Amino acid sequence: MQSLIRFLRGIFQRREPDAPEIIARRESRTYPAPSPNRIEVGTGQSAGIERSHNEDALLVLTSASAGEALLPDFGLFIVADGMGGHRAGEVASSVSIRTVARRLTQQTILQMLDLEPAEDLTPLQDLLRTALEEANEAVVEQVPGGGTTLTAAVVLGNQITIGHVGDSRAYLIQNGKAEVVTRDHSLVERLRELGQLTSEEAAIHPQRNVLYRAIGQGANLEVDVLSLAKPKGGHLLICSDGLWGVVSDDTMLQIIAQAGHPQDACDELVRAANRAGGPDNISVVLVRFPEE
Numbered sequence: 001m002q003s004l005i006r007f008l009r010g011i012f013q014r015r016e017p018d019a020p021e022i023i024a025r026r027e028s029r030t031y032p033a034p035s036p037n038r039i040e041v042g043t044g045q046s047a048g049i050e051r052s053h054n055e056d057a058l059l060v061l062t063s064a065s066a067g068e069a070l071l072p073d074f075g076l077f078i079v080a081d082g083m084g085g086h087r088a089g090e091v092a093s094s095v096s097i098r099t100v101a102r103r104l105t106q107q108t109i110l111q112m113l114d115l116e117p118a119e120d121l122t123p124l125q126d127l128l129r130t131a132l133e134e135a136n137e138a139v140v141e142q143v144p145g146g147g148t149t150l151t152a153a154v155v156l157g158n159q160i161t162i163g164h165v166g167d168s169r170a171y172l173i174q175n176g177k178a179e180v181v182t183r184d185h186s187l188v189e190r191l192r193e194l195g196q197l198t199s200e201e202a203a204i205h206p207q208r209n210v211l212y213r214a215i216g217q218g219a220n221l222e223v224d225v226l227s228l229a230k231p232k233g234g235h236l237l238i239c240s241d242g243l244w245g246v247v248s249d250d251t252m253l254q255i256i257a258q259a260g261h262p263q264d265a266c267d268e269l270v271r272a273a274n275r276a277g278g279p280d281n282i283s284v285v286l287v288r289f290p291e292e
Contacts, residue, residue, distance in 0.1 A: 039075060039155065040288045042262030044270040048242055049278030055082035055089035056240050056283040057097050063109055074109050075155035076101065077285045079168050080148045081240040083214070088146030096135040096148050096215050100163075103131040104154060124154055125225045128163035132215065132223045136165075139216030147216035151182060151238050155287070160236060164224045166214045167241050168283075171249075173256060174234030178249050183224060185213035209241065235262070236287040239269075242280035247272045262286040 041062060047054040056079070063074040080097050082089025107127055122130075132150060139146060149166020162170050167184040183189070188208040191197045202208060213222065235256060244252070251272060259265035266284050273282045 038290060039073060040262050041075070041077075042264070042266035042286045044263075044266030044282070044284045046242075046270045046274060046278065046282045048280050048282055049274055051278075051281055053087070053090065054281045055084075055087070055093060056080065056242070056281040057082070057090075057093040058283045058285055059097050059101055060285060061101065061105065061109075073155065073157065075287065076104055076108075076152070077155070077236070077238055077287060078150065078152040079238045079240055079283050079285055080150045080215075081166065081168050081242070081281065081283070082146065082148040083211075084143070084146035084216075088143055089148060092139045092143045092146035092148040092216050093150075095138050095142055096132075096150050099135040099138045100131040100150065100152050103127070103134060104152070108154065108156065124156065124159075124161040125227060128152060128154065128161055129223045129225050132163045132165060133221055136215045136219075136221040140219070143216060147211075147214040149211070149240070150215050153236060153238060153287075155230065155236075158230045159227055160230055161227045162225065164226075165221065166211055167209070169237075169239055169241075169244050171237040171239075171252075172228060172231055172234065173237060173253065174231040176253065176257070178237070178253050181226065181228060185224075186211050208245075230289050232289060233291040234289055236289070237284070239284040240281060242278075242282035243269060243273050243284050246276040246279065256286065262288045 041060055043058060043060055045056060045058065059078045061076040078097050078100060080093035082093030084092060107122055111121060135150060149168040151164045151168040151170050153170060154161045164182040165185060167186050169180055170182045171178045172181050186208060187210045188197065188202045188205045192199060192202040252269060255268045255272060256265045259268060266286050269284050270282050
């Protein structure tokens, strides 16, 4: 149990992102041959070109049993984009991710490790909603004036369950197409939904990053939760607006399709965002699912 606690503590430690110039110089990597039945994951982060420090945070936690399956495949993937200035956003994103990860690991993977798992487990959608509500309470209490987006995906068996607040995005990529499965909680997106702005106008609107819903911005948070089938041979992409706001969906698709491994794709996605000016912090998680 002590080794498991040390392992989880190590995961929750915030790591400093690579500077853009370091990412650009990173040599091509080699990877073990992919297992035909296991997911592969890549991550990438950068403060960007115009920002002095990174207020984003991300977390990846995966579990796969060797040999005869002892546990179903499990994955927890979170991206949070902090805001508030004076490093309040950095603290808010970290607090929210730690809170969500603690709740989800306690009531998913740790319960699966029990020799006699409980039969009355909380449904994943309810669990995710509760986890994000607790993150909101923690940020309101600990980081006055701070806030953060948060998009969390739990992969369990053949299902992906997503909890979402803000304008970080989750994409489902399959058969050469990318679908945004989350909804941006921004004022500009709301105007687009109401037909008062076109998609082209929304993309260049000067207030496109103003949010009407975020973690830490008040009580009674409304959380979007959805469940999707795991795309066979496809990808799940989670990213902050520092990526999707400057790199088109078509370019992201092309990078992912040409990459040999999700980590190579994440490195190139970060480079592409910085080549486009890097106006904001960049965070990306890419999960590739097996064909079977």
